[in-house]
Amino acid sequence: MEERLQKIISKSGIASRRAAEALIKEKRITINGTVVTELGIKVDAMRCTIAVDGRIIAQEEEHVYLLLNKPKAYLSTAKDDRGRRTVLDLVLGIALRIYPVGRLDYNTTGLLLLTNDGALTNGLLHPKQEVEKTYVATVKGRIDETALQRLRTGISLEDGVTAPAKVRMLERTNGLTKIEVIIHEGRNRQVRRMFAAVGCDVRALMRTNFAGLSLDGVKCGAYRLLTKGEVDRLRLLAGLLR
Missing domain, CATH: 3.30.2350.10 (Pseudouridine synthase)
Structure with missing residues (x-):
């Protein structure tokens, strides 16, 4: 399921949504190795590798x-x-x-x-x-x-x-x-x-x-x-x- 990148980062505990926006503007976040520049981007966290300053964030496992x-x-x-x-x-x-x-x-x-x-x-x-x-x-x-x-x-x-x-x-x-x-x-x-x-x-x-x-x-x-x-x-x- 796709969610806004800011929300995913917030759920991981790395930063608040507002702080996550600042991280994106500072080009400190990558998805599958590519630097993110778009604030409103949506991604599927279970299918992508998201990193902040090169550190991969742990994603919440899909629950059943x-x-x-x-x-x-x-x-x-x-x-x-x-x-x-x-x-x-x-x-x-x-x-x-x-x-x-x-x-x-x-x-x-x-x-x-x-x-x-x-x-x-x-x-x-x-x-x-x-x-x-x-x-x-x-x-x-x-x-x-x-x-x-x-x-x-x-x-x-x-x-x-x-x-x-x-x-x-x-x-x-x-x-x-x-x-x-x-x-x-x-x-x-x-x-x-x-x-x-x-x-x-x-x-x-x-x-x-x-x-x-x-x-x-x-x-x-x-x-x-x-x-x-x-x-x-x-x-x-x-x-x-x-």
Whole structure:
């Protein structure tokens, strides 16, 4: 995407837009080795080598944002030394290096974001942002209201007491109970450990929503690109926009 040269230089942190104009007038900027003399020039920073006083400026990597419906038996990591399948094996045609935003357990399914935007990833996962994640747990047998209330008020685990969760029962069929749980923490295997603490055996766990995004229209094992509006909302939740 082409942008004004002054804007590109400003984004790189070298100088303000006004100062960048002065650098152009002083013939201190080159594009692909050619001195720039035109103030209003537009260039594609990802396809050109821009230098100030002979020093090449680092360009911001193009960002990509994917929503994946993760199946069971895939690792939420970029690679595995033991050769096991990872979620990146499901993503084809993406040339840029991307990585998961947080993790889903090996046998947990559902919504997983992948990106190369480090600032967004850090913001969405930072505890102070309290970004909500919704799970549907299928547990063996019946779970009573006392256990549900314990989940709502906080469960004492080995790494501390969990924050209050939003919990509601969805259905009971064939000896199994489906329960929706909404949390904003991101501890390792947190939902499974919470249910284990109240004596429940989780037979299946699926994340259905993260940061306001849902799996609507995305089949298991498939993915889609996020829209600009969705990315902007994520950046707002991550504390990157005011």
